[in-house]
């Protein structure tokens with residue numbers, strides 16, 4: 241019994257030592273190409289406090305686009321100190337009648353609504369939809385890699401902040417993925433069952449070709 245406990249305890253310690261970083265931080269060195277784990281570390285003697293600071297999330301993003309939304313924020317390219325730390329923070333602005341179109345990231349996301357009323361939701365891999373009207377102060381989580389969206393259903397602009405557990409979560413918007421590319425429309429029809437004419441129309445809206 242004691243031995244078992246000891247072994248369990250020891251494997252716990254080994255795991256946590258295995259995951260413990262050997263550096264306090266790894267500020268992104270933009271002069272070297274990024275790899276799967278992120279950027280290389282900037283020489284610590286050159287690191288300054290400003291490498292850990294991002295300003296401007298008090299300013300509304302530019303919502304002049306098809307979906308009337310903006311996402312702006314602090315991620316590895318705008319806040320080098322986030323590199324290697326597994327998190328990022330964005331501001332979402334959604335105008336009246338607008339939406340953050342359905343999209344995925346490589347990671348999970350948590351949202352907090354600050355102003356307005358939105359319907360937020362995600363779709364699981366067995367095609368169940370989980371969605372709800374959220375108001376100021378409400379928090380919702382979107383599990384990693386699942387398709388999700390936010391729709392402004394109020395009469396005022398909506399403001400929310402989201403945090404994701406990657407310094408570069410990636411944004412893959414389904415409509416743009418399908419209709420902003422150069423895949424022949426006949427192939428898009430085959431892989432979606434959407435009429436080729438409709439595909440061509442959507443490609444012209446989203447900037448795709450062929």
Ligand SMILES: *[C@@H]1O[C@H](CO)[C@@H](O)[C@H](O)[C@H]1NC(C)=O
Nearest residue numbers: 269281282283284285286287
């Ligand atoms: C980091 O910068 C210091 C001071 O300029 C220099 O002495 C040191 O060699 C640098 N380290 C690396 C790994 O480049």
Ligand SMILES: *[C@@H]1O[C@H](CO)[C@@H](O)[C@H](O)[C@H]1NC(C)=O
Nearest residue numbers: 300301302303304305306310
């Ligand atoms: C907002 O974005 C639109 C479309 O990209 C652009 O035409 C416009 O100049 C931008 N407005 C500002 C204030 O940057």
